[in-house]
Amino acid sequence: MTTVLTPVTAPVARARPALVLAWVGLGLLALAAAWPALLATAAPDTVDPASALAPISPHHPFGTDQLGRDVYSRVVYGTRMSLLIGLGATTLAVTVGALLGVLAAAAGRAVDELFMRITDILLAFPGLLLALLVIAVLGPGAVNTTIALACAAVPGYVRLARGQALVVRRSGYVSAAVVMGRSRVGIFFGHVLPNALPPVLAFAAVDVGTALMASASLSFLGLGAQPPAPEWGSMLAEGRDYLDSAWGLTVFPGLVVTAAVIACYVVGADLRARFEGRGTGGR
Amino acid sequence: MDDEVVSVAGLHVTYRVGRAEVFAVRGVDFHLRAGECLAIVGESGSGKSTVARALVGLTGPGARLRSDRLVVSGQELSRLGDREWRRIRGAQVGLVLQDALTALDPLRTVGAEVAEAARNHGLVRRGEVARRVHRLLTDVQVPQPELRARQYPQQLSGGLRQRALIAAAMAADPPVLVADEPTTALDVTLQAKLLDLLAARKAAGTAVLLISHDLSVVALLADRVAVMRDGEFVETGCTADVLRAPEHPYTRQLLAATPSAHARGARLAGPRSTPARTRTPRPSGVLARVREVSKTFRGPGGARLAAVSEVSFSLSAGEILGVVGESGSGKSTLAHLLLGLLEPDTGTIELFGQPWSGVPEARRQRGRVQWVQQDPLGSFDPRYRVGRLIAEAGVDRARVRELLDQVGLDPAMADRHPRTLSGGQRQRVAIARALARDPEVIVCDEPVSALDVSVQAQILDLFADIRADLGTALVLISHDLAVVHHVADRVLVMRAGTVVESGPVTEVFARPTHPYTAQLIAALPRPGDAYAAHPEGVA
CATH class of the missing domain: 3.40.50.300 (P-loop containing nucleotide triphosphate hydrolases)
Known part of the structure; x- marks a missing residue:
């Protein structure tokens, strides 16, 4: 008797609709940020009091605001500012955080202790509160918001990068390099930094969504991008007063923020899985 | 049937x-x-x-x-x-896996793990689980079974874990x-103990x-x-x-x-494939002097654990010195001390007539003593290809090709990634890297223990060739007595951080003076004489 056993778990090339959708979403956002005129139906700052607070119509897909500006076009034009703040803050935080973290691991005990105790103090504050503190010192504005958000995220990256660097430092290949007579600086740039970095970058990919959300929150509080520049957070804040008469004013920018954050998370999580080699699976 | x-x-x-x-x-x-x-x-x-x-x-x-x-x-x-x-x-069917540490759940006690099979198959009532576990652990000769059952796998030694794994496999009495x-x-x-346990299971049917x-x-x-x-x-x-x-x-x-099947020093994997080279003349004499070196580490609870205590020996030029001992006997710590990766707490190490321990890094002549690790892949930067790995020792491309050829690899392999190589090829790359700066001493820490027998044979032959061609002295650290017996000239037997016996290999193996050495040699399986125990093998 010859029997054919079907495999218990067959390797399936799973299509991931969520991932595809997230990439498409990010592509649209990138397009809106780079060439907003391609997607917008009107200029973001054309005031038209005659059609103020107009409902949804083919002409104004998201309606208009209290000054008669097209909400859809303002959302499109607002993408650049939101993305710039989100990406800028994350990039800044990763660069500074990774450098400090790897340095803390590579330098002596005293430097390490100092850096780690400072991050302990900073991590004790909620991130947004820390950002608010920085803005209180620097003053509101898009650039200052970026710096503030970066400051809030840096301690986390310092910790992560230090941990990774310590793992690398204990690895067989770093010991091997010592035995081969490579200098400390050579080992730092040749082995520790390049091997500690990928997991940190993977984490940052997920973090972009968080930064995006935080930037919208700060703008909502009136601390980020200043009017009349279109920005998602400040649009939410402006539309708040008209919630019962023109709900589209807050709901649509809110939906876009939510969608953008989710897209960032999904893509970021996938990138992280690839970085960490989980995507390859199976033996 | x-x-x-x-x-x-x-x-x-x-x-x-x-x-x-x-x-x-x-x-x-x-x-x-x-x-x-x-x-x-x-x-x-x-x-x-x-x-x-x-x-x-x-x-x-x-x-x-x-x-x-x-x-x-x-x-x-x-x-x-x-x-x-x-x-x-x-x-x-009960299954016993190789790696007891990964096969046991770190979040569950040994007792829970052992009881699992019996419980899953509904063979014991709840009140009887503890008694059952006790019996199973006793059967596999785990001392203090009550205590061990309450501990977690990582608190047990490798031997105890493996025994617990057998107990777990036997829990439901599978035929x-x-x-x-x-x-x-x-x-x-x-x-030897584990094989006895399996033999007991076999005798029980x-x-x-x-x-x-x-x-x-x-x-x-x-x-x-x-x-x-x-x-x-x-x-x-x-x-x-x-x-x-x-x-x-x-x-x-x-x-x-298989090394033990041979006369000492005989080639294991057939005649050599690479041509013999003319031996570079090297100064003779003593290369390394280790004097009463001790090293302790901080253990759990702040207690100091002695990894190496009062170890003294010397290494002569062109000599192969075997270091034998069980895991935890301090062999690897000794290797790290010799390589200057660790500083001794007390005692001194002298290399090439100059102090080696307690000197600033800049004063060390790193190129003269090199290292081959047990896990070659772990000793390679995951981003590097073979050529770059060897070149890291500070040599040019031509020398890399020459080195690859010398260890019996195709020089074209310089462009390959180590992950695509076999275990034996990886270890050859590691040896090529160690040879790059033409060292006088290579410390080999368990260099063949992760390899198949036939590959192990080739690597041991390669070590013999390197010594013959280049006059390099080797410190060969191994838990495998057969390996050390086969290639080493002298041997140090280590136990719990101390050297219990040392001397020429032939003498130590023929007339061990320390009971521990005698026990190790007695436990050594030999394919040549073991089947006397099974005269009635049925085909």
Whole structure:
């Protein structure tokens, strides 16, 4: 008797609709940020009091605001500012955080202790509160918001990068390099930094969504991008007063923020899985 | 044959790799009776573990299994679903895996782990679980079973963990025990104890399927041997016959590669493939002097644990010094001290007539003492290719090619990634890297313990060639006495951080003065004389 056993778990090339959708979403956002005129139906700052607070119509897909500006076009034009703040803050935080973290691991005990105790103090504050503190010192504005958000995220990256660097430092290949007579600086740039970095970058990919959300929150509080520049957070804040008469004013920018954050998370999580080699699976 | 517990015929297992189908097992037949032990011997990739896993339905995702017969305890297994397999595993077939640390759940106590099979199959009532666990642990000679059952796997030594794993496999009293490389991670003395345990199970009527790469281990336990290569049994027969008069050339090759089967110093893997080089003249004399060196580490609870205490020895130019001992005996700490990766707490190390311990890094002549680690892949930066790995020692491309050629690798391999190389090739790359700066001493820390016998034979031959050609002194650290006996000139026997015995290899092995050395030598399996214990091997 010859029997054919079907495999218990067959390797399936799973299509991931969520991932595809997230990439498409990010592509649209990138397009809106780079060439907003391609997607917008009107200029973001054309005031038209005659059609103020107009409902949804083919002409104004998201309606208009209290000054008669097209909400859809303002959302499109607002993408650049939101993305710039989100990406800028994350990039800044990763660069500074990774450098400090790897340095803390590579330098002596005293430097390490100092850096780690400072991050302990900073991590004790909620991130947004820390950002608010920085803005209180620097003053509101898009650039200052970026710096503030970066400051809030840096301690986390310092910790992560230090941990990774310590793992690398204990690895067989770093010991091997010592035995081969490579200098400390050579080992730092040749082995520790390049091997500690990928997991940190993977984490940052997920973090972009968080930064995006935080930037919208700060703008909502009136601390980020200043009017009349279109920005998602400040649009939410402006539309708040008209919630019962023109709900589209807050709901649509809110939906876009939510969608953008989710897209960032999904893509970021996938990138992280690839970085960490989980995507390859199976033996 | 009524008493056949396991009967397998025409077993094929294929794996899908991308679009292609790869055969892991092609057409294997065997049977096992109660109280009998069949050993499947082969090197990595031969498919021996796949056969073992087929008996418990764990061939993994992507595997396709086809068989004419796959019967355990009268039950045909080849059509079982997941739920039915769960009734077989543990109850009919117990599985002992190689790596006890990863096979045991770190979040559960040893007792819970051992009881699991018995509990899953509803064999014990709740109140009796503790008694059952106690009995099982006693059966596998775990001392203080009450205490051990309450501990977690990571609190147990390797030998105890492996015993707990056997207890777990035996918990539901399965008539068949499958042991996949059960002793590979263990030292000789532990290995001997573990084989005794398996022999006791066998005597109690359990059929044992033993999977191993080591013919000498097999000789102690198996009634019959099947030699496996490329998914097929190339030779099967009663253990004594196969070991004494192997018929298949592959079996002969495997036997020849086993160090203890040879006269000391004889080539293990056939005549050398690379031409002999003219020996570079080297100054003779003493290269290293280690004087009463001690090193302690902070243990749990702040206690200082002595890893190495008061060790003294010297190393002469062109000498191969073997360092033998069980895991935890301080061998690797000694290697790190010699390499200047650790500083001794007390005592001094002198290399090449100059102080080596307690000097600033800049004063050390790093190129003169090099290192080969146990796990070559771990000693390579994961981003580097072979050429860059060797060039990191500070040599140019031409020298890299020359070095690759010298260790018997194709110079074109410089562009390959180490991950795409076999274990033996990786270790050759590591040796090429160690040779790059033409060192006078190479410290080899368990350089062959992760390799198959035939590959181990090639690497040991390579070490002999390096010493003959270049006059390099080697410190060969190994838990394997046979390896040290084969290539070393002198030997240090270490135990709990101290050197209990040292001297020329032939003398120490012939007339051990310390009881521990005698015990180690007695525990050494030898394929040549072990089957006396099994005169009635049945084919």
